Amino acid sequence: MVQVNDNYLKLKAGYLFPEIGRRVKLFGAANPEAALIRLGIGDVTEPLPLACREAMKSAIDEMGTADGFHGYGPEQGYAWLREAIAHNDFQARGCEISADEIFVSDGSKCDSSNILDILGEGNRIAVTDPVYPVYVDSNVMAGRTGDAGDEGRYAGLHYLAIDADNGFAAEIPSEPVDLIYLCFPNNPTGAVASKAQLKAWVDYARSNGSLILFDAAYEAFIRDPELPHSIFEIEGARECAIEFRSFSKNAGFTGTRCALTVVPKGLKGKAANGDEVELWGLWNRRQSTKFNGVSYIVQRGAEAVYSEAGKKEVQTLVNFYMENAAIIRRDLSATGLTIYGGEHAPYVWIKTPAGMDSWGFFDHLLNKAHVVGTPGSGFGAAGEGYFRLSAFNSRSNVNEAMNRIAAL
Ligand code: MLT
Numbered sequence: 373m374v375q376v377n378d379n380y381l382k383l384k385a386g387y388l389f390p391e392i393g394r395r396v397k398l399f400g401a402a403n404p405e406a407a408l409i410r411l412g413i414g415d416v417t418e419p420l421p422l423a424c425r426e427a428m429k430s431a432i433d434e435m436g437t438a439d440g441f442h443g444y445g446p447e448q449g450y451a452w453l454r455e456a457i458a459h460n461d462f463q464a465r466g467c468e469i470s471a472d473e474i475f476v477s478d479g480s481k482c483d484s485s486n487i488l489d490i491l492g493e494g495n496r497i498a499v500t501d502p503v504y505p506v507y508v509d510s511n512v513m514a515g516r517t518g519d520a521g522d523e524g525r526y527a528g529l530h531y532l533a534i535d536a537d538n539g540f541a542a543e544i545p546s547e548p549v550d551l552i553y554l555c556f557p558n559n560p561t562g563a564v565a566s567k568a569q570l571k572a573w574v575d576y577a578r579s580n581g582s583l584i585l586f587d588a589a590y591e592a593f594i595r596d597p598e599l600p601h602s603i604f605e606i607e608g609a610r611e612c613a614i615e616f617r618s619f620s621k622n623a624g625f626t627g628t629r630c631a632l633t634v635v636p637k638g639l640k641g642k643a644a645n646g647d648e649v650e651l652w653g654l655w656n657r658r659q660s661t662k663f664n665g666v667s668y669i670v671q672r673g674a675e676a677v678y679s680e681a682g683k684k685e686v687q688t689l690v691n692f693y694m695e696n697a698a699i700i701r702r703d704l705s706a707t708g709l710t711i712y713g714g715e716h717a718p719y720v721w722i723k724t725p726a727g728m729d730s731w732g733f734f735d736h737l738l739n740k741a742h743v744v745g746t747p748g749s750g751f752g753a754a755g756e757g758y759f760r761l762s763a764f765n766s767r768s769n770v771n772e773a774m775n776r777i778a779a780l
Contacts, residue, residue: 379515384524388505388750389413392734396744403742409773411700412744414559414718414762416624417769418692420673421685424623427676431669442668447660449476449632453671456678457632461617467604473636473652475659476674478629478666480589480616484553485510486662487585487614487633490654491641495550500542501531502560502748502755504587507553523753533754534561536723540712541569548580554603555587557594560751560760561721562697562713564599570606577612583641583651584613589631592622592690594716610636614651621718621764623677623686630666630674693718696770697763703774704761718763721748733759741776 392412400408434440448454454471462469477483485506493516499507508526511517518527525531530549532542540563542554554573556565577584586603594601603613615634619625635655640648666674676682697714704711704722714720722745724733730747737743737759748758763770 377513377515379513382512382517382519382526383509384520388746391750392744392746395734396738399738406742408738408742408744409765409769409776410744411761411763411765411770411773412746414621414764415626416621416689416693416764417766418624418689420624420628421677421682421689423676423679423682423685424625424628424673427679428669428673431672435669445665445668445671447663447665448472448656449474449665450668450671453675456675457617460678462602462604462634465601465605467602468610469604469634469636473634475633475635475655476666476671477631477633477659477663479620480587480618480631480633481506483631483633484585484587484616485513486658487655488514488516489658489662490651491551491583492644496530496548497528497551497553498530498532498545498549499553499752500534500555500558501525501753502534502751502758503553504555504559505751507585508752525753531752531754534558534563535754536710536712539563540721541565544572544576548582550580550582552577552582552584553587554584555589556600557590557717558713558719559587559590559717560719560746560748560755561758562715562717562719563721564594564596564716566598567600567606570600570603570609574603574606574609574612578608581642582612583639584609586613586615588615589618590621590717590719591617592686593694593718595694596716599716604634604636611639614639619674619677622690623674623682624689625670625674628670628673630670692767693763696765696767699767699770699774700761700763703778707778707780714763720761720763722759722761724748724757724759730756730759736780737777740780741773743773743776 454474458471534540540561591601603609618631635652639651700720701714710723712721730749734747746760748755
């Protein structure tokens with residue numbers, strides 16, 4: 373009989389969001405009259421920007437002509453999109469990133485997992501706790517961890533606890549680690565990192581020869597002009613970091629699918645024989661073999677994000693969700709709950725009321741207010757006692773959810 377990948381058997385329960393979906397489905401079946409409001413998974417709700425839709429429509433028309441038809445595209449993405457990204461997202465902020473260092477893909481979730489393909493098995497890996505579960509689960513699946521202990525923490529991973537006491541900013545580890553996952557603005561806590569904090573990580577990584585995997589999927593939600601949007605705003609980061617970005621949350625592409633990964637040329641790792649090897653070449657090789665690129669139509673839609681009209685529409689979307697976050701912050705604070713995040717990120721991180729754990733609060737809100745959120749413990753042991761609400765929803769649903777919670 374065929375053998376399975378035993379590493380999958382080490383995974384704790386289901387992936388967080390399908391597990392929430394399962395519970396919500398059960399609730400919905402038992403309570404068909406309940407009007408559920410979903411502030412759980414960070415999935416956008418507002419329509420795609422007109423600029424993107426128009427670009428995709430005309431790309432479809434082009435595809436209907438012999439001259440404008442596109443078959444397989446470059447696995448790394450079309451040059452015009454890579455140029456637009458390099459210019460607008462990086463060079464305009466003073467980051468020395470060129471178009472050929474941008475790899476267009478169909479998602480940061482996929483890229484942040486797939487990157488393990490080019491990294492060795494012996495790396496010591498650091499993740500924050502709580503953390504976006506994909507970083508942990510993908511390492512488990514790839515056999516880079518041992519088994520999970522009682523608290524759900526995997527042997528072999530180095531957990532950096534983030535909580536209210538350290539401002540949800542992980543402290544630099546005292547021992548050397550090789551691979552460090554950082555996510556700012558942070559999912560799930562909504563925390564942000566200053567330039568000084570990122571510089572401390574870059575300095576650490578350079579002095580230890582470590583690699584930072586920097587997830588900047590939520591950078592568009594940063595309001596404070598002093599805060600860095602990219603790890604490459606920090607001097608020296610080209611030598612020690614890979615960055616993941618997405619069109620999902622800023623431009624509403626969660627269902628359309630387009631993202632990017634930045635692998636600087638000259639960024640190196642070590643082979644088993646001690647030779648230094650460029651990661652760019654390995655990632656390029658990996659993508660060319662295992663990925664056929666994002667569709668021409670979607671890449672044209674993503675390119676329109678950088679048009680004048682597209683930029684305005686994306687800013688309007690971001691402002692809209694951040695106003696939702698402000699409403700959630702204001703109304704939950706008024707109920708006496710202690711809240712964090714939601715100022716530079718579309719997530720509000722809530723301390724659960726005394727005597728209620730994360731899943732207890734999940735059940736309470738689901739059963740009593742018909743509001744779905746995400747239990748903090750689903751993001752890691754140190755997330756216990758916290759709860760996440762997403763600001764991605766219509767204004768009327770956010771207001772209604774807040775009214776229902778206030779009435780509890
Ligand atoms: C979340 O809710 O944490 C996000 O939607 C997950 C994701 O973007 O994959």
